Structures are given as C-alpha cells and as structure tokens.
Amino acid sequence: MTDLLVTYDVETTSPEGRRRLRRVAKLCEGYGLRVQKSVFEIVADEKDLLQLLATLDHVIDTDTDNIRVYRLPPNGFRDVHTLGVASALPHREDLVI
Template identity: 35%
Template sequence: MENYFWNTEEQQSTKKIFVLVIYDIVSNKRRNHFAKLLSGYGMRIQKSSFEALVDKKLLEKLEKEIPKAINPEEDSVRIYRMTGYGEVILFGQNQKLENEEVVIL
C-alpha cells in the first residue's frame, strides 16, 4: 500500500485545482487520441483515468478541447474537481509517484 496527499489551499502564486478525469470512449482511434490529449495535462493512473494538478486557465482549455475529441452520443467523460486537502490510497500495481508540482492527470 502507498499513499500520497495534496493540498490545493496552500498559498501559491497560481491557484491549482486537483482533477481526476475518467472516460469511456467506444472507438479505439478516438480513445487513443483522447489519451494523448490528456497526457499533455497530467499523468495516466489507470487505463481510462488521468490525474492532474492544473491552474484554472489550463482546466478551462481542457474543458473546451474535450467536446471536440469525443462523440457525445457514444462516449462519456467525467472531470472530478477536488479541492482542499486530499489523500489517495493505492493498492496493487501502481507507478511510483514523484513529489512534483504536477501531481498527475
């Protein structure tokens, strides 16, 4: 078992938002394209989920790109914004997490 923590309330020059993006995309081509898109924002944590610590402007950019990358009649994308203090408890096969400014997306 391994844990990591975040605090989005710390005083920073730019307010950061911790987000979890989960998706279910039917087409292999769209799914691969979408994963590449998300890798520019954060880190893949499972096959269909990414985590990131981003500022508001970058999150707004992502929210504008998502509708262009999916078919809304077949695909589903959820963005969970997590604010304040948080903890993630990891079990099983997990990547080693480095203590960086960008946590994961």
C-alpha cells in the same frame, strides 16, 4: 492549482472510436499522469482546465462517449490510498524524463 481526476469511456467498436480513444488519451497525457488505463490525475489552473474541457468536447462523440472530471479537495492527491501495484505519484515535483 486544482487537483482533478479525469476518467473516460470512449466507444471503440469502430475505427473512428478507436481514433477518438487515442486522441483523448494523448490529450490527457499532455496535462497529467495516467494512473489507470482510462484514468488521469491532473493538476491544472482554471485556464488549463477550460482548455482541456473544450478540446475534449471537440474530440469526443457526445452521443456515445463519456468523460467525467472530478475536482478534488486542495492537495487531494496527497491523501490517496493505494493497494496492489499502484503507488502515489509526485504531481507537484519536477519530472525527469
């Protein structure tokens, strides 16, 4: 499993751009935890990462949108320092909804 930081900037000046933004956010929510408006922390295996990247590439407009995926060191989310209202999130624990 790999710790990933996914960030995105989707052009939203058009209705199509706002739809893409919602699709990108919903897709990322299916893989990880939102930590800021356009930032997700994701724990994924290689197969899920490739599937996420392929789907994102299909959703975005490659001429205007920007997605960045950072691979963190093993267990990188354990070394997160937060300030303000931010808090460290339990990525590898069971989630109760």
